[in-house]
Amino acid sequence: MSISRRKGLSLLEVVLSMAVLATSVAVLGQLLDSARWAATRAALETQAILHAESLLAEIVAAEVSPAEITQQPFEEDPAWNYSLLVDETEFETMLQLTLTVQHVNPNDIVDAEVSLVRWLAVFESSEQETSP
Numbered sequence: 850m851s852i853s854r855r856k857g858l859s860l861l862e863v864v865l866s867m868a869v870l871a872t873s874v875a876v877l878g879q880l881l882d883s884a885r886w887a888a889t890r891a892a893l894e895t896q897a898i899l900h901a902e903s904l905l906a907e908i909v910a911a912e913v914s915p916a917e918i919t920q921q922p923f924e925e926d927p928a929w930n931y932s933l934l935v936d937e938t939e940f941e942t943m944l945q946l947t948l949t950v951q952h953v954n955p956n957d958i959v960d961a962e963v964s965l966v967r968w969l970a971v972f973e974s975s976e977q978e979t980s981p
Contacts, residue, residue, distance in 0.1 A: 893961035897950045900929055901965045905948055908933070909969060915946060928952055944969045 858866075900923065908915050918933040934947040949964045 890961060893952050894963055897929070897952060897961050897963035898965075900931070901948050901950045901963055904931060904950070905946065905965060905967055908946065908948075909967075915944070915969070928954070938968065942970055942972055944971055 915933060915935050917935050918931065920930050920932055923929045923931065929950060929952055931951070932949045934949075936945040936947070938945050946967045946969055947964060948967070949962065951959050952961045954960050
């Protein structure tokens, strides 16, 4: 009686293990790419919120009735643009401002877009002329 001992792996076992390894690497690569894209998008949306809040603060501080603006680029970074929509509300002295900030990549695709809505009190100054 001879007992045959097998040493090493068969070709089929090596091929199957390589296929499992290749599939695992491909799945991990996709996961890392998705994580990178999500982190980039979150950073762009955070920048968009900061741009929008800053611009709304400037509009409120100006103390003039705001006008509608469409696709106006920011001076400091032309990849960012904004639009301002001004709507009347049910209250006579209130306006609803909707500010939309977008980041457009070099391929003209919008990477991030944020809209903020703020109500603004507008009081007409009633200057009465006095005659001598």
